[in-house]
Amino acid sequence: MVLVRSRPRSFSVRYTLISTARVAARSRERSMKVLSWSGRCLVGAMALATCVSAAEATAPAADKLRVVCTTTMITDLVKTIAGDAADVRGIMRPGEDPHVYDVRPRDVQLVADAQLVVMNGLHLEATLGAVIKHNTPDATVVKLAETPEITPLASEQTKGAPDPHCWFNVQYFRIYAQRARDALIAADAANGDAYRDRAAIYIKQLDELDAWVRSEIASVPVERRVMVTSHDAFQYFGKAYQIDVYAVIGISTEQQAKPRDLVRLEAIVRERGVKALFVETSVSNTLNSLVKKVAARSGASIGGTLYSDSLGAPGTEAGTYLGMVRHNTRTIVKALR
Numbered sequence: 001m002v003l004v005r006s007r008p009r010s011f012s013v014r015y016t017l018i019s020t021a022r023v024a025a026r027s028r029e030r031s032m033k034v035l036s037w038s039g040r041c042l043v044g045a046m047a048l049a050t051c052v053s054a055a056e057a058t059a060p061a062a063d064k065l066r067v068v069c070t071t072t073m074i075t076d077l078v079k080t081i082a083g084d085a086a087d088v089r090g091i092m093r094p095g096e097d098p099h100v101y102d103v104r105p106r107d108v109q110l111v112a113d114a115q116l117v118v119m120n121g122l123h124l125e126a127t128l129g130a131v132i133k134h135n136t137p138d139a140t141v142v143k144l145a146e147t148p149e150i151t152p153l154a155s156e157q158t159k160g161a162p163d164p165h166c167w168f169n170v171q172y173f174r175i176y177a178q179r180a181r182d183a184l185i186a187a188d189a190a191n192g193d194a195y196r197d198r199a200a201i202y203i204k205q206l207d208e209l210d211a212w213v214r215s216e217i218a219s220v221p222v223e224r225r226v227m228v229t230s231h232d233a234f235q236y237f238g239k240a241y242q243i244d245v246y247a248v249i250g251i252s253t254e255q256q257a258k259p260r261d262l263v264r265l266e267a268i269v270r271e272r273g274v275k276a277l278f279v280e281t282s283v284s285n286t287l288n289s290l291v292k293k294v295a296a297r298s299g300a301s302i303g304g305t306l307y308s309d310s311l312g313a314p315g316t317e318a319g320t321y322l323g324m325v326r327h328n329t330r331t332i333v334k335a336l337r
């Protein structure tokens with residue numbers, strides 16, 4: 001079950017419930033959390049807007065384009081390109097995992113009020129994606145990773161499902177930037193020059209970052225370019241910068257590790273002489289503890305903590321996409337070299 005806006009956009013947005021076969025059982029369970037919360041305020045259908053707490057409800061700017069972004073990487077990107085010209089809100093907070101993100105009531109409100117929604121796509125947003133799909137009849141929804149310019153990698157562990165973690169190839173994130181810029185211009189032509197100028201500066205920074213990552217990785221001897229992570233988020237990084245990447249589980253943290261996964265990984269670590277394994281900030285402690293277990297059993301060490309599906313806290317180095325990639329690259333190079 002998901003919350004769906006039942007009437008055209010108005011100040012008093014109304015919601016009803018619909019069932020959808022596309023939302024998996026787990027997704028339904030999460031959405032029911034939204035519904036049970038709403039149930040305290042709703043009898044049948046009533047205005048959700050009145051249920052949002054004062055702390056969560058900041059009125060959208062009346063005179064600016066209202067943009068809502070899903071992950072922290074995309075929020076950073078769109079805020080950088082939009083500057084003050086648009087009202088850009090991010091849904092996920094630092095450290096939150098998009099694969100298993102629990103939709104909050106205020107997210108539904110934000111999405112329903114948006115004129116432009118910018119997301120990753122390729123099923124990264126899972127439950128939130130379903131909420132966006134059913135609450136944006138009048139808004140433009142842009143899925144940055146879903147474009148012919150990006151060739152999705154397929155995952156064997158998920159029977160060929162596309163890998164959504166395209167942002168770890170900086171050249172692909174450059175395409176994200178171009179698409180976000182074009183979406184902003186299409187939705188708000190009056191500020192087109194501002195979006196174009198800011199995007200040009202940012203794209204230049206991405207090109208410099210891409211060159212820097214290549215030179216850093218090139219300093220690691222080829223035979224040592226093997227890394228192991230918690231979940232399989234770094235295949236685009238590995239393909240772009242020539243590192244073999246293995247993980248405890250596949251491309252979604254919804255998966256559970258099986259004993260045979262750990263045995264397989266231990267064998268790889270021993271055979272390839274892997275020096276260091278990496279834990280991640282946005283996955284569960286349980287999953288990270290499995291990485292530590294594999295490292296201990298196979299005589300390797302933990303090389304550090306990587307930011308995979310979420311940025312770090314604002315104000316820290318990893319609080320921006322540029323800083324996150326620099327942090328990850330330095331951590332990987334230091335451990336492997």
Ligand SMILES: [Zn+2]
Nearest residue numbers: 233251252309
């Ligand atoms: Zn992921």
